[in-house]
Amino acid sequence: MSLSIEDVRRIARLARIRVTDAEAAQTQHQLNGIFGLIEEMQGVDTRGIEPMAHAQDLSQRLRPDVVSEPNRREAFQAIAPQTENGLYLVPKVIE
Amino acid sequence: MTHTLKSLSTLLAEGKASSVELCQDYLDRIEGLNPTLNAFITVDRDKTLAEARAADALRASGNAGPLTGVPVAHKDIFCAEGWLTTCGSKMLSNFVSPYDAHVIQQFKTAGMPCLGKTNMDEFAMGSSNETSFYGPVKNPWDTARVPGGSSGGSAACVAARLAPAATGTDTGGSIRQPAALCGITGLKPTYGVVSRYGMIAFASSLDQGGPMARSAEDCALLLNVMAGFDGRDSTSLQREKEDYTRDLNQPLAGLKIGLPREFFGEGLTGDTARAVDEAIAQYRKLGAKTVEVGLPNSRLSVAAYYVLAPAEASSNLSRFDGVRYGYRTPEYTDLLDMYEKTRAEGFGSEVKRRILIGTYVLSHGYYDAYYIQAQKLRRLIANDFAEAFRRCDVILGPTAPTTAFRLGEKADDPVQMYLSDIYTIAVNLAGLPGMSLPCGFDGQGLPIGLQLIGNYFGEARMLNVAHQYQLTTDWHQRAPSLGG
Numbered sequence: 001m002s003l004s005i006e007d008v009r010r011i012a013r014l015a016r017i018r019v020t021d022a023e024a025a026q027t028q029h030q031l032n033g034i035f036g037l038i039e040e041m042q043g044v045d046t047r048g049i050e051p052m053a054h055a056q057d058l059s060q061r062l063r064p065d066v067v068s069e070p071n072r073r074e075a076f077q078a079i080a081p082q083t084e085n086g087l088y089l090v091p092k093v094i095e
Numbered sequence: 096m097t098h099t100l101k102s103l104s105t106l107l108a109e110g111k112a113s114s115v116e117l118c119q120d121y122l123d124r125i126e127g128l129n130p131t132l133n134a135f136i137t138v139d140r141d142k143t144l145a146e147a148r149a150a151d152a153l154r155a156s157g158n159a160g161p162l163t164g165v166p167v168a169h170k171d172i173f174c175a176e177g178w179l180t181t182c183g184s185k186m187l188s189n190f191v192s193p194y195d196a197h198v199i200q201q202f203k204t205a206g207m208p209c210l211g212k213t214n215m216d217e218f219a220m221g222s223s224n225e226t227s228f229y230g231p232v233k234n235p236w237d238t239a240r241v242p243g244g245s246s247g248g249s250a251a252c253v254a255a256r257l258a259p260a261a262t263g264t265d266t267g268g269s270i271r272q273p274a275a276l277c278g279i280t281g282l283k284p285t286y287g288v289v290s291r292y293g294m295i296a297f298a299s300s301l302d303q304g305g306p307m308a309r310s311a312e313d314c315a316l317l318l319n320v321m322a323g324f325d326g327r328d329s330t331s332l333q334r335e336k337e338d339y340t341r342d343l344n345q346p347l348a349g350l351k352i353g354l355p356r357e358f359f360g361e362g363l364t365g366d367t368a369r370a371v372d373e374a375i376a377q378y379r380k381l382g383a384k385t386v387e388v389g390l391p392n393s394r395l396s397v398a399a400y401y402v403l404a405p406a407e408a409s410s411n412l413s414r415f416d417g418v419r420y421g422y423r424t425p426e427y428t429d430l431l432d433m434y435e436k437t438r439a440e441g442f443g444s445e446v447k448r449r450i451l452i453g454t455y456v457l458s459h460g461y462y463d464a465y466y467i468q469a470q471k472l473r474r475l476i477a478n479d480f481a482e483a484f485r486r487c488d489v490i491l492g493p494t495a496p497t498t499a500f501r502l503g504e505k506a507d508d509p510v511q512m513y514l515s516d517i518y519t520i521a522v523n524l525a526g527l528p529g530m531s532l533p534c535g536f537d538g539q540g541l542p543i544g545l546q547l548i549g550n551y552f553g554e555a556r557m558l559n560v561a562h563q564y565q566l567t568t569d570w571h572q573r574a575p576s577l578g579g
Contacts, residue, residue, distance in 0.1 A: 008451070015409060015454040016416070016431070017447055018439035030448060031455075033510050040398040041468050044475075051470030052477060054300050055286035055526020060329060075193040081423035088418050091430045 002032050097574070100165055100259055100313040107154065107164045114147040114154070114164030114208060121166055121210055125257045128577060131238060134252040136171050136229045137179045138211040146208035153206045162316060163206035168258035170249050171212040172219055173304070174293040175199045178209070182295045183217040183227040183245075186415050186422050186441035196293025197325040198262060198304050205320045210258045214248030217443045218412065219269055219297045221245050222515040225506050226445040233502070234277060235575040236541055240499040243273030243515075249307045250277035255577055260308035260317055264294060266301045267400055268494075268519025271531035274307055275494035275544020278533045280561065280571060281307040282314045285551050286526035287332035289318075290325035298407035299330075301400075301523040310571050311532060311561035315339040318554065334552075342559040348382030350560065353487030355390040358518055362496055370535030370543040371493050374564065378491070381563055388483035388490065392475040396521040397513055399476065402456050402469035403524070408446075409453025415441060448509065477525040484550045489560050493518055494531040494544030518546060528554050532561050533570040542573075 008028045012019045019027060073086060082089040098106070106112040122140050129135050143166065150164040174180045174192035176199075181187045195203065202209070216226040224232040224247030232247040234240040235255035242251040246263030250273035253261050263270040265283035274281030282305045289304040296302060306317030318339045325331045354375070363371070375385060417423035417437035424436035442450070456465035483490060495515055505512045522529040527548055534545035545564075549557035565571050 003455070007455070011451050011454045011458065014458065015450050016413075016434040016438055017442070017450065018435035027448065027451065030509055031451060033508075034401060034448070034452060034513075037510050037513065038398050038401055038465070041395060041402070041472055042464070044392075044395065044468075044472060046468060046471035046475070049471040049474050051467050052474035053470055054330070055477075055524075056330065056332065058287075058330060061326070061333075063326060072193065076419075079189075079191060079193060079420045081417060081420075090418055091427060091433055093430050 003028055003035065097256065098259055099309060100162060100316050103165045103259055104162055108159070114150040114166070115144060117164065118143050118147040118166050118208055118210065121258060125211065128255055128257060132233050132235060132251050132255055132257070133230050134214055134232050134248040134255065134257060135168070135211040136181055136183070136214050136248070139178070142177065143208050143210055150206040150208055160205050162320065164208070165259060166208045166210045167202060167317070168210045168213050168249060168252050168261040169199065170215055170246050170262050170264060172215060172264050172295045173199050173262060174295070175209060175212070178212055180212065180295070181229070182219070183215040183229060184442065184446070185228045188228065188422060190421050194293060197290035197327065198294065198321050201320050201323060207320065213246070213252055213261055216245035216247065217446050218295070218408070219245040219264055219266055220408070220445050220449055222268070222272055222512050223500070223505065224248065225502065226443055228443060231502055234499045235577055236278065237499065237539070240501055240541070241276065243276035243495070243499065245269040245273070246281070246307060247273045250274055250279055250281065253277070253279045253307055253309060254575060256574060260306060260313055262304060262321070263307045264302055264304045265523065266297050266404060267523050268516035270305050270307060271519050271529055271544070271546060272495050272516060274531040276499040276542065278542030278570070278573060279307060280310055280314055280530065280532045281305065282318065282530040282554070282558070283522065283528060284318065284322065284554055285528045287330050288322045288554070290323065290328040290331045292325050292327040296411040298404040299411060300407060301404060303523075310565055311530070311558045312340065312343060312565075314530070315343060315558045337555065339555050339558055342555045343562040345559050346382065347378065347560065347563050350383040350489070351487040352378055352383050352385045353388035353483050353490040354385050355388050355393070355483065355490060355492055357390050357393050358492030362517065363493055366535070366537035367493050367497065367543050371545060374534040374545045375491065377564060377568060381567065386487050388486055390479045390483060390521065392472065392479050393521040395472050396476055396524055397517055399469040399472040400520045400524060401452065401513060402465045403473065405449040405453035406457050406466055407453070409450045409457065412446070412450055417441070445509070473524045476521050480521070480525045480527060489553070489557055490548040492546050494546040495519075498537045498539070498541035498543055522548055527551060528557060530557060530561060532565065533573070535570055542570075
């Protein structure tokens with residue numbers, strides 16, 4: 001398998017990362033090298049093997065439905081790039 | 096500055112030094128050597144000394160714990176309230192954390208001042224510390240060489256005696272490989288033993304924090320501080336509190352050490368092979384027996400890891416969007432433009448590569464062939480360990496295939512870089528505890544690491560195995576000659 005330059009552009013769009021033409025070409029080369037390593041997996045017969053998502057077989061813990069954290073909006077918003085009246089500012093999404 | 100945590104603790108308990116004095120000594124040494132080593136991203140003398148004064152007050156009030164007043168350095172992946180917490184990235188170059196990681200809280204409760212935040216590969220993605228936005232860390236044994244990664248700043252600062260101990264995190268070898276390359280002792284606990292709350296996420300099913308210090312005994316003392324249940328990490332394990340020092344002095348007679356034939360194959364050569372063989376001979380002298388075991392699927396661990404870790408990373412790192420915290424690009428036309436530029440400018444090239452790999456393997460049409468197949472291999476790799484541990488108490492092998500390589504040597508070749516973790520990655524995939532301890536030097540005077548792998552929750556036994564070796568060898572006491 002080998003990624004085309006169009007594949008690179010498509011996944012960069014999905015990942016919300018801008019790539020220049022020069023970066024796309026270099027990234028294509030490097031990702032294909034890495035996928036060369038990954039392809040090793042494909043030869044292994046894994047029929048009937050249960051996928052392992054996690055090191056421990058855990059079920060989600062439940063906690064009592066009570067407030068456990070204080071409101072720290074000001075401290076958290078103090079480090080935001082742009083806020084106004086307690087809201088995070090982003091460029092206009094809907095005209 | 097040749098103190099162990101235990102000797103520093105004794106100095107403090109006997110009133111021969113105060114925490115303020117200890118911190119001042121270490122801060123002076125950092126000031127002298129950090130310009131050469133670049134092991135720290137942030138040092139803040141006032142903050143450290145304020146914490147030291149608080150520790151001295153705690154001791155004066157009769158409420159000191161065993162390590163109160165002993166300073167440690169923290170990997171810059173741990174959020175610490177009021178401290179710049181960058182994770183080695185431009186993306187967080189302005190992020191002063193508004194809260195403490197659970198690990199940081201544990202050290203605060205123990206009264207252990209923070210000496211500073213250590214340099215690391217960006218978002219812990221790297222094996223050489225060269226992906227840090229803040230420049231590479233230099234190996235104290237040879238400053239033309241890398242310290243390993245991603246916890247390279249922590250490893251280098253402990254090796255250079257800039258801190259008596261440090262915290263690290265290990266997703267595919269990021270505690271053990273730099274410990275090996277810098278000649279110190281480092282331990283990755285069983286997944287779930289140390290809380291991941293406030294530890295900036297890379298691959299959540301693999302990430303685990305752990306201690307980096309000069310000896311197994313010091314690692315045990317630190318793990319006593321770091322481990323513990325925390326309800327804010329959904330994978331934190333609810334277990335009885337353990338004393339990880341409890342088995343240190345047990346004799347090794349009757350110990351069964353498993354030697355995986357796959358770790359002693361063609362890839363292992365020269366000085367590393369010799370040093371590991373000598374360590375095995377030393378263990379036989381101490382009464383241990385060796386048994387050959389097989390980890391046939393471990394050869395696939397690098398491939399499976401480079402699907403699973405990037406997949407989890409691509410999801411975890413989607414939070415960096417320039418909206419709530421961190422870097423935002425200065426100029427943009429609309430929201431999409433802001434996201435794409437922020438992430439293009441805020442992330443370095445290795446981080447972007449891994450986000451792209453992860454995005455691809457999770458995307459429509461490729462999920463089964465890559466992500467599910469890698470998870471199945473993960474099961475096979477974990478099963479191999481379970482089978483091996485039927486026949487032995489601890490598994491032994493090399494930590495890394497080579498000693499420290501030169502800065503720049505592998506920087507442009509991701510695949511070669513990834514292969515430096517060939518012996519460590521399987522342990523993360525299985526969720527087992529592992530550690531690295533010094534076992535010799537190569538012909539150029541560079542340290543060699545010995546890896547021990549324990550069964551689930553076998554930290555105390557593994558530390559015992561390491562400690563008994565360190566009682567009869569002095570590799571862990573060697574220090575680089577840096578002056579100062």
